Amino acid sequence: MNLHEYQAKELLKKYSVPVQEGFACSTPQEAEEAYRQIKTLYGSNFAVVKAQIHAGGRGKGKIVGSEQRGVAVGKNAEQIKEIAQNILGGTLVTIQTGPHGKVVNKVFVAQDVYYEGPNPIKEFYLSILLDRGKKQNVVMYSTEGGMDIEEVAHKSPDKIFKEWVHPGGGLLPFQARKIAFNLGLSGEAFKSCVKFVTNLYNAYIGLDCAMVEINPLFKTSDEKIIAVDCKMNLDDNALMRHPDLSSLRDITEEDPTEVEAGKYNLNFVKLDGNVGCMVNGAGLAMATMDMIKLSGGEPANFLDVGGSANAQTVEAGFRIILKDPKVKAILINIFGGIVRCDRVAQGVIDAYQKLGNINIPIIVRLQGTNAEEAKKLIDESGLKVESAILLSEAAQLVNKAVA
Structure with a gap:
C-alpha cells in the first residue's frame, strides 16, 4: 500500500526520524493558513508547495494545460495560495x-530547509527494501541525491552504495557508521546521520514496510540530517x-478496476493487452x-480468482474484464483441484446470461x-x-479470436 509524502512523514516522526515539517492541505485557503503557521513556527519567509500523488518526479512534472510544476516555492501567503x-x-x-x-487532491506546504548557514548544504539518497536474491534487507544510498537519481543510477552506478542487513540481527552500529562515512560526513552531521539511519531502519521494520525511500536525504547548513521527501510502501500482507x-x-x-476486484478478493492487475484472462492460481x-x-x-490483465472460484467470483471477474474496451476476447483457464469444474462452468453460464450483450469471444478451458x-x-x-x-x-x- 503506497502512502503520500505527508502520511509517511507523520509515521517517521513516531520513530524519531527528523523530517521537513509541513501541513497537508486540500484547499488554497488551507495552504495560505499553513504558510502563516510555518512562518510563525520556523521564522522563514519561504515555504514549499508539493503536489501529493503516488508518483515520483513531481519537481519536474507539470500540471496539464499550464507551466505549473508539481513542486514550487513561494515567499509570501499570496504566492503560496496561488x-x-x-x-x-x-x-x-x-x-x-x-x-x-x-489528479492532485492534496498539497503539502512545507518549511524551507535550504537556508543559509555556516556550512554547505548537501542532498543525498537513501532507501531500504528487501533484496529477494540475498534474502536480506538492503540499504541503498548515494552521495548524489535529488531529482536526477535515476540518471545517476543509470550513468554512474559506482556512486550507488549498498549495505545488506540480516533480518535476524538488524542494522548494526558499525553499518550505520559506515553509511555515514561513505556519504562523506563528519562531525555533528556524521552523528546525526548515524542516528537517522538507525531510526529509519527501525521504522522500516516496525511499520512492516516493503520499501522506504528518502530523496533527498538532506544535510542542512547547520549540520542537521533530515528527510525532505519520503516515499513509503507498506506490505499489504502485514496490515493485519x-x-x-x-x-x-x-x-x-x-486503478478503479483493481479497487473493485479487491472487494471480491480477486487478485487483479490491469495490463495493456487485448485478451482478458481469468484463472485460478497465480x-x-x-x-x-x-x-x-x-x-x-x-x-x-492478470486475474487470479483463487482456489475457490464460484458463480459470484466468475461474474465479478467478467464485469471487471469487460470494462476494458481494448479486450477482444476472454480466456477462462481453470484447473479443478479443490474447485469442481462443473460448478465453474455453471458459474460461467449464469454470469453470461445475467450480464448479457457480451459481443466478444469467450474461450473456456476447464x-x-x-x-x-x-x-x-x-x-x-x-x-x-x-x-x-x-x-x-x-x-x-x-489466436483465431485476435487475428
Missing part, C-alpha cells in the same frame, strides 16, 4: 505517471498487524499469460475434477462460449 490553486484539482504528469497523469494504518489508503490513487495465471502472447495476443461434465455443460448451453480441454486448443482459439 501555487496551491494552480496545483489542486489539476492533472500532474511526471515521468512516473505516464501521459495520463494523476497495523489496523490503524489501513485507513491511510487512498483509493483515488489506484502460477497458472502466469503460464496462461505466456500462452496468450505465444498465440499472437497480449494479456489485458481441466481437472469433473472436467468432462463441465465441457458438456458449456457445449449444451447454447451460448457463444467455446470450450477447450488442452492448452493447445485454447491457444488456437485465442
